Amino acid sequence: MSDSASIAASALFRLDDWFARELPELCQPWQASAAPSPELLVLNTALADELGIDADALRNADGVAMLIGQQLVPGSCPVAQAYAGHQFGGYSPRLGDGRALLLGELIDPNGRRRDVHLKGSGRTPFARGGDGKAAIGPMLREYIISEAMHALDIPTTRSLAVVSTGEQIARDTMLPGAVLTRIAASHLRVGTFQYASGTGDAALVRRLADYAIARHYPQAADAENPYLEMYTAVVEAQASLLARWMLVGFVHGVMNTDNMTISGETIDYGPCAFMDRYNPSTVFSSIDHGGRYAYGNQPGIAQWNLARLAEAMLPLFAANADDAIPLATEVLQSFTELFHGHWAAGMRAKLGLVEPPVDAALVDDLLGLLHMQAIDYTTFFRSLSNLVRGNGDPTRALFADPNAFDEWAQRWSAARSDDARPAHDVANAMDRVNPIYIPRNHLVEAALEAGTAGDIGPFGQLIDVLAQPFDERPGLQAYAMPARAEGAPYRTFCGT
Numbered sequence: 310m311s312d313s314a315s316i317a318a319s320a321l322f323r324l325d326d327w328f329a330r331e332l333p334e335l336c337q338p339w340q341a342s343a344a345p346s347p348e349l350l351v352l353n354t355a356l357a358d359e360l361g362i363d364a365d366a367l368r369n370a371d372g373v374a375m376l377i378g379q380q381l382v383p384g385s386c387p388v389a390q391a392y393a394g395h396q397f398g399g400y401s402p403r404l405g406d407g408r409a410l411l412l413g414e415l416i417d418p419n420g421r422r423r424d425v426h427l428k429g430s431g432r433t434p435f436a437r438g439g440d441g442k443a444a445i446g447p448m449l450r451e452y453i454i455s456e457a458m459h460a461l462d463i464p465t466t467r468s469l470a471v472v473s474t475g476e477q478i479a480r481d482t483m484l485p486g487a488v489l490t491r492i493a494a495s496h497l498r499v500g501t502f503q504y505a506s507g508t509g510d511a512a513l514v515r516r517l518a519d520y521a522i523a524r525h526y527p528q529a530a531d532a533e534n535p536y537l538e539m540y541t542a543v544v545e546a547q548a549s550l551l552a553r554w555m556l557v558g559f560v561h562g563v564m565n566t567d568n569m570t571i572s573g574e575t576i577d578y579g580p581c582a583f584m585d586r587y588n589p590s591t592v593f594s595s596i597d598h599g600g601r602y603a604y605g606n607q608p609g610i611a612q613w614n615l616a617r618l619a620e621a622m623l624p625l626f627a628a629n630a631d632d633a634i635p636l637a638t639e640v641l642q643s644f645t646e647l648f649h650g651h652w653a654a655g656m657r658a659k660l661g662l663v664e665p666p667v668d669a670a671l672v673d674d675l676l677g678l679l680h681m682q683a684i685d686y687t688t689f690f691r692s693l694s695n696l697v698r699g700n701g702d703p704t705r706a707l708f709a710d711p712n713a714f715d716e717w718a719q720r721w722s723a724a725r726s727d728d729a730r731p732a733h734d735v736a737n738a739m740d741r742v743n744p745i746y747i748p749r750n751h752l753v754e755a756a757l758e759a760g761t762a763g764d765i766g767p768f769g770q771l772i773d774v775l776a777q778p779f780d781e782r783p784g785l786q787a788y789a790m791p792a793r794a795e796g797a798p799y800r801t802f803c804g805t
């Protein structure tokens with residue numbers, strides 16, 4: 310690194326290496342592979358501002374080199390993190406960052422510690438058979454969906470930049486390579502605990518838990534049983550997260566334990582997609598043959614993953630397993646009720662209902678109706694505010710058999726009859742929780758295809774639309790429309 314380059318980089322920001330210092334057993338120092346001719350494809354200037362980084366400075370050659378780990382900012386000690394994981398139910402004791410690096414942690418202007426992480430930065434000691442690379446398409450996909458999730462107010466890792474490397478990488482065809490710069494509350498995963506537990510070093514699991522408490526759940530440190538308290542907080546965070554996914558129709562697609570965070574952020578946008586027509590069996594991933602990670606299975610899978618976390622943490626809960634297991638089981642079982650509470654509250658808001666309890670049959674019957682008549686989930690909920698405003702036609706028109714809907718709508722109106730709020734306030738409140746713009750699968754594909762071919766325009770337009778998912782704007786009708794329901798079902802690929 311030349312002196313002038315290092316000065317330019319130091320002016321941008323600095324990083325800390327708390328994780329690498331504190332838990333050296335859980336990572337390996339490593340450098341990003343060289344990129345032959347890096348080019349900035351997309352920069353998240355709003356996120357750069359939030360992080361206190363001068364976005365303009367990230368655009369020049371030094372800035373781009375820094376974004377992909379070619380030039381290290383002060384304090385950065387890049388590492389590949391170790392983790393294990395249950396993948397589709399089968400346990401792999403050693404996964405880890407095969408094509409990713411943690412550059413370090415940035416303290417943002419609000420004092421929040423955020424991981425700065427690369428994806429697609431070359432082979433690491435955890436690469437196994439992989440090439441360590443990523444193609445432009447899947448990195449742009451992660452950018453689109455993670456930023457859409459953020460705008461939908463769902464906890465998620467963020468995307469700061471995508472840089473094309475100038476390299477062609479081998480997939481089904483040769484594809485242009487890219488590196489994603491990802492920002493996260495941390496990259497601690499359920500699989501990180503599984504890996505630590507698998508070493509047999511009880512003190513390491515304890516240090517990992519202490520780190521997780523200090524970083525994410527500091528209030529747990531004061532509890533009578535800090536580790537059980539931390540576990541309880543993770544269960545609560547995931548119950549809330551899963552409810553939010555379900556309420557917007559998000560299908561993660563690969564809920565392996567290595568893809569579930571301790572922080573409660575959504576992570577690892579691979580074969581994810583948003584459900585269009587309501588159907589609990591919706592699966593998009595080409596490799597999810599059994600439907601393990603289908604839309605409707607997600608809460609149950611989250612709880613299954615949290616059981617794996619409890620197993621890894623068990624020795625921390627009590628001195629012996631006989632005491633620890635009932636403690637962990639009680640917390641784990643609370644997931645069901647916590648999830649349901651968040652989900653029901655969210656459903657109430659979507660339906661414009663204020664007072665709990667809502668008749669569960671009202672919601673169940675609606676979902677049954679949407680399923681039976683193959684109604685677009687997002688379009689339906691968004692259109693419902695029209696009824697409150699006195700215009701039922703757009704919603705009725707969604708149904709091949711509107712009579713069944715009319716019958717339901719009468720019950721719904723009855724449930725709303727005690728609401729003293731003015732109708733337009735109710736309708737506006739509904740519009741604030743029922744998005745009009747989600748990342749529609751056909752639009753995402755079109756943006757990725759154009760981006761891969763060198764035209765980033767459609768990607769930029771899509772990002773702009775998705776940044777305000779609740780605000781209807783003129784001229785954007787095409788972004789609100791589901792794809793025409795013809796041809797083969799939509800399929801997504803892991804992009805590895």
Ligand code: AMP
Nearest residue numbers: 404405406407408436439440441442805
């Ligand atoms: P993911 O499906 O992205 O969650 O990745 C699962 C595991 O496979 C992780 O350990 C990744 O680091 C690893 N992996 C995925 N793609 C590659 C690749 N192209 N090269 C090396 N490792 C990879």
Ligand code: MG
Nearest residue numbers: 567568576577
């Ligand atoms: Mg992963």
